[in-house]
Amino acid sequence: MITFEDVVKVYPGGSTAVDHLSMELPTGKTTVLVGPSGCGKTTSLRMINRMVAPTSGRILIDGRDVAGQDEALLRRGIGYVIQHAGLFPHKTVLDNVATVPMLLGKTRREARTAALELLERVGLSAEFAKRYPAQLSGGQQQRVGVARALAADPPVMLMDEPFSAVDPVVREGLHREFLRLQKDLGKTIAMVTHDIDEAIKLGDHVAILREGGHLAQFGTPQELLDQPVDDFVAGFVGRDRGLRSLSFDTAADLPVRPLTSAEDAELVLDDAGRPLGWRRGGAGPLEPTAGVFTTDDSLRMVTDLAITSPVGVAVRVGADGKADGLVRHHDLVDFLAARRDRRAAERGA
Amino acid sequence: MNLSYLFDAAHWDLSAPGGFPQLILAHLGYVALALLIGTVIALPVGLYIGHTGRGSFIAINSGNAGRSLPTLGLLMLMVTLLGLGLTPVLIALTVLVIPPILTSAYAGMRTLDHRVVDAAKGMGMRPWQVLFKVEVPMALPVLMSGLRSAALQVVATATVAAAVGLSGLGRLLIDGLAVNDYSRVLAGAIVVAVLAVLLDLFLALVQRWIVSPGLIGRAQSRPRRVTT
Numbered sequence: 001m002i003t004f005e006d007v008v009k010v011y012p013g014g015s016t017a018v019d020h021l022s023m024e025l026p027t028g029k030t031t032v033l034v035g036p037s038g039c040g041k042t043t044s045l046r047m048i049n050r051m052v053a054p055t056s057g058r059i060l061i062d063g064r065d066v067a068g069q070d071e072a073l074l075r076r077g078i079g080y081v082i083q084h085a086g087l088f089p090h091k092t093v094l095d096n097v098a099t100v101p102m103l104l105g106k107t108r109r110e111a112r113t114a115a116l117e118l119l120e121r122v123g124l125s126a127e128f129a130k131r132y133p134a135q136l137s138g139g140q141q142q143r144v145g146v147a148r149a150l151a152a153d154p155p156v157m158l159m160d161e162p163f164s165a166v167d168p169v170v171r172e173g174l175h176r177e178f179l180r181l182q183k184d185l186g187k188t189i190a191m192v193t194h195d196i197d198e199a200i201k202l203g204d205h206v207a208i209l210r211e212g213g214h215l216a217q218f219g220t221p222q223e224l225l226d227q228p229v230d231d232f233v234a235g236f237v238g239r240d241r242g243l244r245s246l247s248f249d250t251a252a253d254l255p256v257r258p259l260t261s262a263e264d265a266e267l268v269l270d271d272a273g274r275p276l277g278w279r280r281g282g283a284g285p286l287e288p289t290a291g292v293f294t295t296d297d298s299l300r301m302v303t304d305l306a307i308t309s310p311v312g313v314a315v316r317v318g319a320d321g322k323a324d325g326l327v328r329h330h331d332l333v334d335f336l337a338a339r340r341d342r343r344a345a346e347r348g349a
Numbered sequence: 350m351n352l353s354y355l356f357d358a359a360h361w362d363l364s365a366p367g368g369f370p371q372l373i374l375a376h377l378g379y380v381a382l383a384l385l386i387g388t389v390i391a392l393p394v395g396l397y398i399g400h401t402g403r404g405s406f407i408a409i410n411s412g413n414a415g416r417s418l419p420t421l422g423l424l425m426l427m428v429t430l431l432g433l434g435l436t437p438v439l440i441a442l443t444v445l446v447i448p449p450i451l452t453s454a455y456a457g458m459r460t461l462d463h464r465v466v467d468a469a470k471g472m473g474m475r476p477w478q479v480l481f482k483v484e485v486p487m488a489l490p491v492l493m494s495g496l497r498s499a500a501l502q503v504v505a506t507a508t509v510a511a512a513v514g515l516s517g518l519g520r521l522l523i524d525g526l527a528v529n530d531y532s533r534v535l536a537g538a539i540v541v542a543v544l545a546v547l548l549d550l551f552l553a554l555v556q557r558w559i560v561s562p563g564l565i566g567r568a569q570s571r572p573r574r575v576t577t
Contacts, residue, residue, distance in 0.1 A: 051471055076473030086468030090486045090561035100472050132563030148472075158471075 001027045002048060002156065002190060007057035009043050009213070017043040018213035021057070025205070028186040032203035034193055040213030041192045045158050048190060049078045061156060076103055079149030079157035079187070084165045085141040087133040093119065093144050094129040100152040118147040123177055139170035159191040163198065175201060196237055200225070200244065208233055222248040226343070246300035251293055254302065254335055256316050256325025265311040273322035275315050292317045306332055355536035367520065369540060375516035376544070379507040382439055384500060387446035395451040399458025400480065408455035415448030420506050428513050438510045445506055446499040453495020457488030490564055493556040497549055504545045508537070518544070
């Protein structure tokens with residue numbers, strides 16, 4: 001756990017970067033610091049590994065004040081990923097990744113063997129090992145940057161805008177791999193981004209900071225979307241936050257109707273019971289279903305299916321692919337209204 | 350004026366006093382000593398100024414000041430102060446090589462990608478590790494170009510040693526002029542020029558050997574052949 005205790009950072013000249021920040025970043029979770037430029041998010045991150053010294057207040061990692069520890073040893077125990085990766089241009093990819101293990105006293109051979117495994121882990125084949133950073137694309141460099149930060153298997157990782165220097169398609173892929181890796185590794189991660197969508201997608205918790213280094217709100221992505229504490233947070237998380245918040249609920253509790261319940265349209269199944277499409281009015285051409293959902297999919301996806309379906313009905317399938325229920329537009333509206341009332345009651349109680 | 354002096358085999362005899370081999374050896378000796386002393390003085394100062402950013406006016410202005418200082422005049426002044434000998438020659442030549450080395454060390458450090466240095470610190474390198482494992486290797490191409498430019502200047506200017514009675518290829522120029530043997534003067538000039546080119550080629554090879562392929566164009570287009 002990383003704890004900020006009333007941390008203040010005032011730069012020489014009097015500008016306040018971080019203003020009485022207190023928060024806890026839980027162990028094994030990803031906490032994303034997000035906010036507009038000048039909100040002190042990067043300064044806050046860099047105070048964790050003492051790249052920046054706080055003016056007052058304390059930062060503790062698992063209860064130990066970072067200020068009391070040897071700077072270099074502290075940093076070797078914390079993975080550090082920065083924008084543009086910051087790879088050493090004069091070293092091969094393999095030696096870049098082997099850096100921290102060698103600082104920690106591993107032999108070159110041991111460090112390189114471990115580095116090779118890590119490269120594979122972040123999705124780079126062994127052929128990249130002997131290349132130099134200048135020979136890699138931006139996305140590949142960023143993967144090497146992540147591998148380098150993971151090399152000594154640190155429990156804590158700091159990531160400063162790790163995915164902002166690559167194009168959207170590559171970023172999407174890196175996001176997926178980040179989530180997959182983090183699911184396996186369970187590191188305590190503090191990440192900085194200016195992109196609220198990235199924060200909501202990758203963070204278990206999100207800290208929204210505002211100009212002048214104030215913490216506006218700290219919570220799970222869903223809490224921020226459902227209950228923004230003020231207009232600043234509401235504005236920052238965006239206009240379609242209602243729709244986005246549906247991404248965090250699965251369709252597990254959503255009631256379905258029997259397959260035969262669709263009005264003036266018939267769901268046509270194949271021999272195995274899998275949906276083929278819709279046929280309207282007992283005759284006419286088969287129209288595609290626009291997709292199906294399972295109980296693991298999000299309410300947002302169900303909503304999307306109901307909107308795009310030719311007959312306004314989303315089709316649920318079981319794990320075996322057999323159709324087992326239907327959801328109509330107004331079923332969703334009723335369900336969401338009931339959910340809203342229930343939550344309001346919970347909050348009131 | 351002709352090339353007869355240059356191509357007279359007797360002058361290339363290894364044991365001939367005043368022959369080319371002995372003069373070249375002495376000449377290279379002055380060059381090497383001046384480069385060594387100059388590097389020992391200028392490199393740490395340049396690295397320090399570049400690393401900290403403190404006193405950068407020294408690095409910038411020493412280049413201009415050093416270039417405008419007449420080496421021959423400085424040599425005469427040193428001889429007046431210290432008497433004849435190797436020391437005044439080395440002082441004059443060292444003053445010549447310090448500016449390019451100092452300026453390039455400073456420039457090499459100032460133009461480093463600060464994000465890479467930031468990453469090195471953030472990964473837990475101690476300051477001296479950041480300097481020697483990251484900053485200096487990255488600045489090597491610029492450092493080497495400063496050393497090469499210093500070497501070129503000093504190899505031509507080391508001829509002044511002969512003006513105060515020492516050896517080196519300047520002997521051919523001074524003595525040739527004194528006895529109106531222009532063939533000897535020409536031979537001296539040619540050998541100095543060839544020596545300068547060879548020395549630069551040698552340093553270019555050294556540079557190729559010590560600078561990481563990751564820092565130069567070579568590595569960008571095609572992967573380096575893997576040697577195992």
